[in-house]
Amino acid sequence: MSRAEAMKPRGFGQTQRRDLWWVEPLAILLGLSGYIVYATWAAFQGQFYHWGPYLSPFYSPEIFGDSPHSWFGPKPAWWPAWLLFSPAFLILWAPGGFRFTCYYYRGSYYKAFWADPPGCAVGEPRKSYWGERSFPLIIQNIHRYFLYVAVIFIFFLAIDVWKALWFTDVQTGVTSFGIGVGTLVLALNVIMLGGYTFGCHSMRHFSGGGKDQLSKATFGLKGYNCVSCLNRNHMRWAWGSLFWVAFTDVYVRLVAMGIWTDWRIF
Amino acid sequence: MSSATFQLWRGSGADGKYTTYTTDYQEGMVVLDVIHKIQAEQAPNLAVRWNCKAGKCGSCSAEINGKPRLMCMTRMNEIPVESPVTIEPMRAFPWIRDLVTDVSWNYRVKKQIKKFKPRPPDNPDGTWSMSQEDVDRVQEFRKCIECFLCQDVCHVLREHNLHEEFVGPRFFVYVAALEMHPLDTENRLEELVTAKGIGYCNITKCCTKVCPENITITDNAIIPLKERVVDEYYDPLKRLFRMFRSK
Ligand code: SF4
Ligand code: SF4
Ligand code: FES
Ligand code: FES
Numbered sequence: 001m002s003r004a005e006a007m008k009p010r011g012f013g014q015t016q017r018r019d020l021w022w023v024e025p026l027a028i029l030l031g032l033s034g035y036i037v038y039a040t041w042a043a044f045q046g047q048f049y050h051w052g053p054y055l056s057p058f059y060s061p062e063i064f065g066d067s068p069h070s071w072f073g074p075k076p077a078w079w080p081a082w083l084l085f086s087p088a089f090l091i092l093w094a095p096g097g098f099r100f101t102c103y104y105y106r107g108s109y110y111k112a113f114w115a116d117p118p119g120c121a122v123g124e125p126r127k128s129y130w131g132e133r134s135f136p137l138i139i140q141n142i143h144r145y146f147l148y149v150a151v152i153f154i155f156f157l158a159i160d161v162w163k164a165l166w167f168t169d170v171q172t173g174v175t176s177f178g179i180g181v182g183t184l185v186l187a188l189n190v191i192m193l194g195g196y197t198f199g200c201h202s203m204r205h206f207s208g209g210g211k212d213q214l215s216k217a218t219f220g221l222k223g224y225n226c227v228s229c230l231n232r233n234h235m236r237w238a239w240g241s242l243f244w245v246a247f248t249d250v251y252v253r254l255v256a257m258g259i260w261t262d263w264r265i266f
Numbered sequence: 267m268s269s270a271t272f273q274l275w276r277g278s279g280a281d282g283k284y285t286t287y288t289t290d291y292q293e294g295m296v297v298l299d300v301i302h303k304i305q306a307e308q309a310p311n312l313a314v315r316w317n318c319k320a321g322k323c324g325s326c327s328a329e330i331n332g333k334p335r336l337m338c339m340t341r342m343n344e345i346p347v348e349s350p351v352t353i354e355p356m357r358a359f360p361w362i363r364d365l366v367t368d369v370s371w372n373y374r375v376k377k378q379i380k381k382f383k384p385r386p387p388d389n390p391d392g393t394w395s396m397s398q399e400d401v402d403r404v405q406e407f408r409k410c411i412e413c414f415l416c417q418d419v420c421h422v423l424r425e426h427n428l429h430e431e432f433v434g435p436r437f438f439v440y441v442a443a444l445e446m447h448p449l450d451t452e453n454r455l456e457e458l459v460t461a462k463g464i465g466y467c468n469i470t471k472c473c474t475k476v477c478p479e480n481i482t483i484t485d486n487a488i489i490p491l492k493e494r495v496v497d498e499y500y501d502p503l504k505r506l507f508r509m510f511r512s513k
Contacts (some may be wrong), residue, residue: 007282007361008426010506016352018334024459103489107469118419120472121332133465141492141500155501201485213448231485263486 010123012115023118028112028215034104035242039096042249043088049249051256053164054182056249062087069163094153095245098146104238105202106132106140121203144202145170154194161187167264179266182251194243199230199237267292270347272304274312275354278363285309286350293340297353298326298337301365315363321478324413328365329354334415334476356418367415375433378461383452384442400448406486407443409479410436416473416483422466432463435473435483442487445494455498465493 042049042058049056050067061070064076067089075085097164099105110116117124132140157196164183168175197203208224217224230237254260268291273284287304298307298316305312317323319338327339330353337353345351357437388395416435422428433441439480441462454471458464469492471484497504 007357009357009427016329018346018349019333061486083469088305103469103492107471107484110468111470115470117425117470117472120421120470120475121329121334121419121424124421124425127424127426129428129466131422131463131466131468132465138465138500141496144493144496144501151268202493205490205497210494210497212446212450214395214403215397215399216322233483250454 012123012125013118015119016105019122021122025108026113027111027116028108031239032109032112032175035246036048038246042246043086043092044084045083045253046086046088048253048256049087051182051198051252052180052241053166053257054186054252055160055163055166055260056181056252057157057160057186057193057245058092058249059087061091062159063090069160074133091153094146094149095140098143098150098197099242101143101146101236103142103143103236104234128204139227143200144205147197147200147202150193150197150200154197156192157186157190157193161190177266178264180264182255182262184265185251186249189241189244192244194231196229196234196241199232199234201231201234203227204231217244267344270300270342271350272300273352274301274304274309274348274365276309276312276364276513278361282361282434284352293343295342296338297328297342297345299350301337301353313362313366314368317485318365322411322442327356327413327415327418329356329418336413336415336478339397339478340342346511353400356414356452358418358420358424359414366501369427371416371429372412372417372436375437376440379433379437379441380452380454382447382450384449385451394449396448403486404443404446406481406485407439411479411480412436413478415476415478417451419472419476421470421472422463428463428466431461432466433461435467435488437462438464438467438491439481439487442491444490455495456492459499461496464488464495467492 039058047058050069053065053102055069056060059065060069061071063071064074066074070087079085096124111118115125116129130137132138161183164186165177165179166175167178204227207215209226211217214221214224219227251260255262269288270291271286271288273286275282277283287308288308289304289318291300291303297488299320301314307315316338321336321339327334328335328337329478331351332338334356348487353365355361355365355367359369359371366445384394403414414436417423420434422432423434441458444452445454467488469484469489473483474485477483
């Protein structure tokens with residue numbers, strides 16, 4: 001559409017806005033970058049990811065690995081010798097992909113990392129634009145498949161909480177019921193991730209949003225409303241669960257390293 | 267009485283520049299009042315579009331200190347006046363004069379959207395029956411006052427000028443109201459992908475932030491439509507399933 005020269009789009013970062021519009025994208029840029037650095041570091045460690053009945057969520061489910069949580073025993077023989085191994089490598093693609101393709105994160109990292117736009121009503125650095133219409137971003141439409149996997153992961157993480165209720169005495173070898181601070185940390189992690197996962201936009205679509213008659217919603221109208229309720233705060237669940245997953249890993253790691261002591265509440 | 271300085275975008279055609287006006291205002295005045303005061307006392311030829319002064323006609327859209335807003339719903343005490351307040355026309359549409367832009371592109375776009383097509387009447391007297399909970403969802407979309415502030419802020423139109431390929435958030439709200447209507451039988455998903463360009467939206471939610479009717483445009487209209495489009499075009503399992511079912 002023809003627009004007068006005087007009204008042509010502004011240059012990168014130019015705007016008449018007076019508020020601190022750059023604070024939010026900057027915080028997202030720093031928050032997500034910091035997270036990626038920590039998660040990568042933690043995944044590469046391959047040790048201190050379990051202690052007693054606790055297992056770090058970065059390493060769960062542990063398909064192959066050295067801890068008692070491992071499903072199929074230690075690192076498989078077919079794993080190439082030159083390739084670094086960590087049980088986290090086998091599974092982190094799933095939560096990573098889930099978050100990468102999440103509608104909320106997409107909208108925020110397009111702004112923070114790609115300046116598309118840097119802020120609302122703020123000039124952009126590039127003229128060309130494809131959006132999510134063609135390759136590569138059209139792939140984002142795969143999000144629902146990551147959701148399926150994420151729901152299964154919630155199930156495994158819940159099993160980890162159950163396991164974190166049974167402590168084995170090192171001296172006697174007797175296993176008894178107990179609750180440690182770590183149990184609560186792990187439990188809160190499942191709640192946070194559950195709030196995030198079940199409030200997913202694709203979940204909302206399945207639960208009934210895809211139907212024109214909500215009274216015939218797949219999970220019933222109540223189910224749809226429940227998902228919508230979580231969905232309204234999807235951003236908060238996204239950040240809350242992101243932080244708590246990392247904290248859970250930090251907790252298990254520091255306890256395993258002997259730096260923190262796990263308090264037994266019960 | 268307080269006083270404030272305004273920089274109004276003035277001119278027409280290829281000539282536009284900020285012109286400075288200083289004026290008094292009283293407590294409780296909205297930006298549109300101040301504009302009218304400037305028009306009455308200092309700039310009788312200032313072009314400004316308005317109608318209801320009640321936030322319901324959607325005529326007085328402008329950019330106040332760089333933010334798309336309704337002039338009649340922005341109180342003076344909501345904006346900082348320490349430095350001159352800039353007021354400009356919406357940037358996503360052809361400019362006519364001073365604060366007025368030509369928004370007729372929006373009306374043309376609306377005409378191209380497939381109309382409401384209800385199923386045959388449920389009752390012998392030609393009426394339909396539906397439950398309240400089924401129509402509740404589309405009520406939100408019907409609050410739209412067509413101020414086009416969401417269109418103005420959307421970077422696909424504002425920055426990338428893709429008016430020919432992308433209908434903008436206002437019309438995704440409109441399509442959502444029709445598509446999610448319990449009686450409607452029309453299918454608009456194909457045109458959403460092709461002519462309406464829903465894939466251009468990168469869900470950055472600027473439209474939701476500026477909507478004076480607080481319509482949750484991105485989360486309640488655009489993303490659910492994107493999910494329906496995925497069902498139809500991008501979900502391999504769904505496609506496979508449909509292939510077998512149609513055999
Ligand atoms: S969410 Fe989509 S439609 Fe709304 S402003 Fe952003 S790109 Fe435009
Ligand atoms: S959706 Fe909101 S911002 Fe967009 S035209 Fe309607 S009322 Fe205005
Ligand atoms: S939309 Fe955020 S997890 Fe699916
Ligand atoms: S004059 Fe009608 S919305 Fe402002």
